[in-house]
Amino acid sequence: MSWFRDNIDRMAAYVPGEQTGETDVVKLNTNENAYPPSPRVMQALAEFDPELLRRYPDAMATRFRRAAAKVLDVDADWILPGNGSDDLIMMIARACTGPKRRMAYPTPTFTFYRTQADIENAPAVEVPFGEDFALPLEELAEANAAVTFVANPNSPSGTAVPVEQLGELAERLDGLLVIDEAYIDFAEPEFSSLRLAMERENVIVLRTLSKGYSLAALRLGFAVARPAILEGLLKTKAIYNVGAVPCLAGAAAMEDQDHKNANARKICRARDKLSRRLEQMGFRVWPSRANFLMVRPPAGDAERLYRELKDRGVLVRYFAGAATADKVRFAVGSEQENDRLLEALGTVV
Numbered sequence: 259m260s261w262f263r264d265n266i267d268r269m270a271a272y273v274p275g276e277q278t279g280e281t282d283v284v285k286l287n288t289n290e291n292a293y294p295p296s297p298r299v300m301q302a303l304a305e306f307d308p309e310l311l312r313r314y315p316d317a318m319a320t321r322f323r324r325a326a327a328k329v330l331d332v333d334a335d336w337i338l339p340g341n342g343s344d345d346l347i348m349m350i351a352r353a354c355t356g357p358k359r360r361m362a363y364p365t366p367t368f369t370f371y372r373t374q375a376d377i378e379n380a381p382a383v384e385v386p387f388g389e390d391f392a393l394p395l396e397e398l399a400e401a402n403a404a405v406t407f408v409a410n411p412n413s414p415s416g417t418a419v420p421v422e423q424l425g426e427l428a429e430r431l432d433g434l435l436v437i438d439e440a441y442i443d444f445a446e447p448e449f450s451s452l453r454l455a456m457e458r459e460n461v462i463v464l465r466t467l468s469k470g471y472s473l474a475a476l477r478l479g480f481a482v483a484r485p486a487i488l489e490g491l492l493k494t495k496a497i498y499n500v501g502a503v504p505c506l507a508g509a510a511a512m513e514d515q516d517h518k519n520a521n522a523r524k525i526c527r528a529r530d531k532l533s534r535r536l537e538q539m540g541f542r543v544w545p546s547r548a549n550f551l552m553v554r555p556p557a558g559d560a561e562r563l564y565r566e567l568k569d570r571g572v573l574v575r576y577f578a579g580a581a582t583a584d585k586v587r588f589a590v591g592s593e594q595e596n597d598r599l600l601e602a603l604g605t606v607v
């Protein structure tokens with residue numbers, strides 16, 4: 259007899275991007291921000307009161323909740339903090355899906371959605387994106403799942419779909435529409451679906467501090483939705499899902515929007531310059547509204563490219579699978595890192 263449920267035995271585990279201890283590696287495989295977090299975060303950490311470590315943290319991370327609410331101009335009870343947005347994706351899957359409650363999402367996308375459907379033993383309806391990563395609105399509406407996830411901008415493509423289409427999808431779904439805005443800090447403001455979360459009864463927007471705010475190791479994300487939705491999700495939350503350190507450091511990060519926005523602007527400029535260079539080198543480059551690019555090398559030999567870049571100390575991401583096997587994805591790095599990427603690509607292609 260197995261120790262685990264059948265579906266756990268059967269499912270594939272999520273495979274995180276490689277983390278390397280080596281310092282001379284140009285690490286562009288997990289979409290981390292190229293620049294450091296706000297100095298206000300470092301100050302909050304330096305001034306952290308040890309007494310707060312002795313006690314349990316605030317189970318609702320109120321200090322952070324208020325800071326996020328202020329930036330988004332919503333009431334604090336519209337914000338639910340999580341231990342990264344991964345934690346919120348888990349809570350949503352746990353609360354809403356099951357053997358008779360489907361999860362749907364367009365593919366290729368963040369594979370962690372599938373991981374959560376598998377854990378809950380929920381059918382996963384995977385709908386391929388249309389031409390040029392258009393939202394497969396009709397098919398997702400027809401699937402009418404208990405929960406539909408759309409990452410916007412999407413990973414690994416970097417592409418974004420118009421908010422109007424997401425609004426129409428929400429309108430047609432009986433279940434929840436979760437719009438994962440992990441990369442929204444690098445997109446034009448008109449791509450934010452916050453307004454949909456305000457206006458529609460069934461929309462959740464997910465945000466994270468991992469990308470735009472350069473705080474991937476802090477583990478802090480949050481959901482924005484009406485209190486009636488968040489009250490349901492709360493029942494599936496770990497008791498103290500956000501520690502006191504991320505709560506205070508995260509609040510400091512939220513309160514420095516200028517720092518985050520300035521870094522995002524630098525990264526977007528570098529991204530657009532990098533795309534032009536790669537196109538000149540014969541790559542197909544998908545239009546990215548995130549801090550990374552998905553590209554197809556001229557000969558389509560993406561796995562070889564991934565390995566040869568790795569041999570040259572540049573780590574990018576390769577995803578096997580029909581829709582992605584001829585492409586690689588890499589984060590936009592600092593100017594120096596991007597130069598090293600281009601140099602390595604020049605010798606390989």
Ligand SMILES: *Cc1c(COP(=O)(O)O)cnc(C)c1O
Nearest residue numbers: 342343344368409440466468479
């Ligand atoms: C990086 C990423 C996340 C964020 O994960 P955290 O747990 O907040 O670090 C969520 N969704 C997508 C699509 C991502 O790429």
